[in-house]
Amino acid sequence: MSRKSKEEIAEVYSRMQDHICNELELADGSGKFIEDRWQRPAGGGGRTRVLKNGTIIEKGGVAFSAVHGPTPDKILKKLNLQKADFFATGVSIVLHPKSPMVPIIHMNIRYFEMDNGEHWFGGGIDLTPHYIDGDDAKYFHQEVKNVCDQYDSAYYPKFKNWADDYFFLKHRNETRGIGGIFYDRIKAKDDLEFEDILQFSLSLSKLFPKLYGHFMKKNSLLDYGENEKSWQSLRRGRYVEFNLVWDAGTKFGLDTNGRTESILMSMPPMAEWDYMHETKIGSKEEFTQDHLKKGIDWLSFVK
Amino acid sequence: MSRKSKEEIAEVYSRMQDHICNELELADGSGKFIEDRWQRPAGGGGRTRVLKNGTIIEKGGVAFSAVHGPTPDKILKKLNLQKADFFATGVSIVLHPKSPMVPIIHMNIRYFEMDNGEHWFGGGIDLTPHYIDGDDAKYFHQEVKNVCDQYDSAYYPKFKNWADDYFFLKHRNETRGIGGIFYDRIKAKDDLEFEDILQFSLSLSKLFPKLYGHFMKKNSLLDYGENEKSWQSLRRGRYVEFNLVWDAGTKFGLDTNGRTESILMSMPPMAEWDYMHETKIGSKEEFTQDHLKKGIDWLSFVK
Numbered sequence: 001m002s003r004k005s006k007e008e009i010a011e012v013y014s015r016m017q018d019h020i021c022n023e024l025e026l027a028d029g030s031g032k033f034i035e036d037r038w039q040r041p042a043g044g045g046g047r048t049r050v051l052k053n054g055t056i057i058e059k060g061g062v063a064f065s066a067v068h069g070p071t072p073d074k075i076l077k078k079l080n081l082q083k084a085d086f087f088a089t090g091v092s093i094v095l096h097p098k099s100p101m102v103p104i105i106h107m108n109i110r111y112f113e114m115d116n117g118e119h120w121f122g123g124g125i126d127l128t129p130h131y132i133d134g135d136d137a138k139y140f141h142q143e144v145k146n147v148c149d150q151y152d153s154a155y156y157p158k159f160k161n162w163a164d165d166y167f168f169l170k171h172r173n174e175t176r177g178i179g180g181i182f183y184d185r186i187k188a189k190d191d192l193e194f195e196d197i198l199q200f201s202l203s204l205s206k207l208f209p210k211l212y213g214h215f216m217k218k219n220s221l222l223d224y225g226e227n228e229k230s231w232q233s234l235r236r237g238r239y240v241e242f243n244l245v246w247d248a249g250t251k252f253g254l255d256t257n258g259r260t261e262s263i264l265m266s267m268p269p270m271a272e273w274d275y276m277h278e279t280k281i282g283s284k285e286e287f288t289q290d291h292l293k294k295g296i297d298w299l300s301f302v303k
Numbered sequence: 304m305s306r307k308s309k310e311e312i313a314e315v316y317s318r319m320q321d322h323i324c325n326e327l328e329l330a331d332g333s334g335k336f337i338e339d340r341w342q343r344p345a346g347g348g349g350r351t352r353v354l355k356n357g358t359i360i361e362k363g364g365v366a367f368s369a370v371h372g373p374t375p376d377k378i379l380k381k382l383n384l385q386k387a388d389f390f391a392t393g394v395s396i397v398l399h400p401k402s403p404m405v406p407i408i409h410m411n412i413r414y415f416e417m418d419n420g421e422h423w424f425g426g427g428i429d430l431t432p433h434y435i436d437g438d439d440a441k442y443f444h445q446e447v448k449n450v451c452d453q454y455d456s457a458y459y460p461k462f463k464n465w466a467d468d469y470f471f472l473k474h475r476n477e478t479r480g481i482g483g484i485f486y487d488r489i490k491a492k493d494d495l496e497f498e499d500i501l502q503f504s505l506s507l508s509k510l511f512p513k514l515y516g517h518f519m520k521k522n523s524l525l526d527y528g529e530n531e532k533s534w535q536s537l538r539r540g541r542y543v544e545f546n547l548v549w550d551a552g553t554k555f556g557l558d559t560n561g562r563t564e565s566i567l568m569s570m571p572p573m574a575e576w577d578y579m580h581e582t583k584i585g586s587k588e589e590f591t592q593d594h595l596k597k598g599i600d601w602l603s604f605v606k
Contacts (some may be wrong), residue, residue, distance in 0.1 A: 052578070059578070171561075172563060208605055233573065239571070255473075255474075257474075264544075267540070269575060269576060269577075270575040272574075273570035275564060
C-alpha cells in the first residue's frame, strides 16, 4: 500500500466539499451554496462556498483550498522549520443557524506537506450551542467518539482535551461551546499509518452532515421567542471574540495575507454586545453559562 | 515649576472623566452614564461609565483607571525594560451613536511611570464616520490640529501619520475611519516639558466634548433609512475587527487579565457581516470605502 500524493488528497478533500454541500442543501430544504473560485497569487487557490438565508442555515460557509509555494516566514519561525516549499489543502466549515435552538457548528480537516519531507494532518469538529442541552451534548460527543474509536481508542480522550484547551476564551474564562475534538501536527511513521490518518479525516467529514443534519431536523422544531434571539446575538458576539482574538488559524490567515473573505466567512451574520450582561438565576441562559467549562465529561453527563 | 506627581495626574484625569461625562449627557439630552467601580487585585482600580440607549448615543463608555503593581512580564519583554513597579492612569472613550449619520468617536489619554524613573505619555483622538463627509473630516482635523499647534507645530503632522498607521486594518487594506492623531511613549526631558505634554493631553480631552458635541448636534438631524442602518452595521463589523485583531491596547488587555468588560466596552451594540459585500457604483457607501486610506490630507480635502 502506497500513500496518496498531495494532489490526490486535495482531490479527495474537494470531493468531500461537494458531498457536504449537497447534504446540507438537502437538509436545509431551500438554501443554496454560491461558489467563489479564487487563485492565490503565490500559488494554488480555492473554492469558497457560502449559503445565505436558507430555511435553517442563516449564514454558512464550506471552503476548500489547496495552496502551495514558498513556506511563509511566519510558519517557518513559529514551527522552527527550515526553508522549503509547502503544500496545504483542507476543508473548513462554519454554519450559523437562524434558530437559537440549533447549535453553531465548525469542522476542519487539513493536510500540510513540505518538499523536505515534513508533513502532518490536523482537524477537528466542535459544537457551539446557544443553549447547552445535556442530551444533545452526549449525542454529539458519542458520535464523534465512535468515529475516533474506529481508528485509535486514544484519539477521543486526547483530542477532546485538546479541543477544550483550544476553543477557550481566556478573557472570558469560558469555552466557546461544548467542544468536540481538535488535533494538529499528526505525523505518520509509515505509509500504512499515513493512509489511516487520512481515512480518519474522511470519516470525520462523512460524519459531519449526519451529525448536523440531526440537529437541523430535531432542534429547528423547537419554539423560541425574543428572549432566545437576544441571547443568540450575545453568544454570536462571543463566537466573534473567539475567532478574532484567539483562533490561531484565523489570526494566522489575517496576518499572512490570506483571503480575508474566506477566512471571515466564519463570522455570524450579526452579533451583539451588552456591557455587564447578567443571566437570570435558574434560567436556561445561566445553565449554558455555567457549562461553558473545560473538562466536562459529556458522554456521561446527567442534568 | 515642579512636575505633577502620578497621584496628581490620576486626580486630574479622573476629573476630566467627570467633565466629559457631564458634557456628553447634556449633549445627548436623555442618556445617563451608569458607573462601575472596580478594584484590580494586583493594585489600583477604576471607574467604568457606560451610557446605553440615549437619544443620540446608542452605546458608549468613558473609562478612567489608575492601576499599579509589578510591571507585567509581557510589557517588560515587549519594551525591553528592567523589572520594576509601574503606575498607569488614563481615560478612554468610545461612543457608538444610534444614527449612521453621526460618526463613531474614540479618544484616549494615558500616563505610564515606573519606579526606576521611566515614564511616558500616550493618547489620541480619531473619528470613524459610517459615511465619510469631506467637510466633517476637514472640521475634525482642523480642530485637532489647532490644539496640537498650541504645543508643537511638529505634533499634528507626526501624530496624524501615526494615527493613519495605527488605525489600519491590514487584512482589509483600509483605515478604520478618517484617523486623527495618535501618539505613544512621549518622554519629557525636563519638568517644564513634562508639564507641557500633560497639558497637551488635557487640552485634547477638553476639545473632545466640543468636537463630538458638534457632530451630535449637526449630524443627528440628517435623515436616514434602512440602507444607511444596514451599512452602519457592516461598518460596526469592521470596528469590531480592528479592535479585536489589531488594536494593541485591546489585545494587550485581554492577554494580561485586564478587566474584560471595561476593555470591551468599545464594542458596538451590534454588528453585521456579509460575505463579499459590494458597494454600488457612485453611492455614498462607495465614496466612504474609497476614502478609507492612509495619507489623505483632510485639511485641504476637496470633493
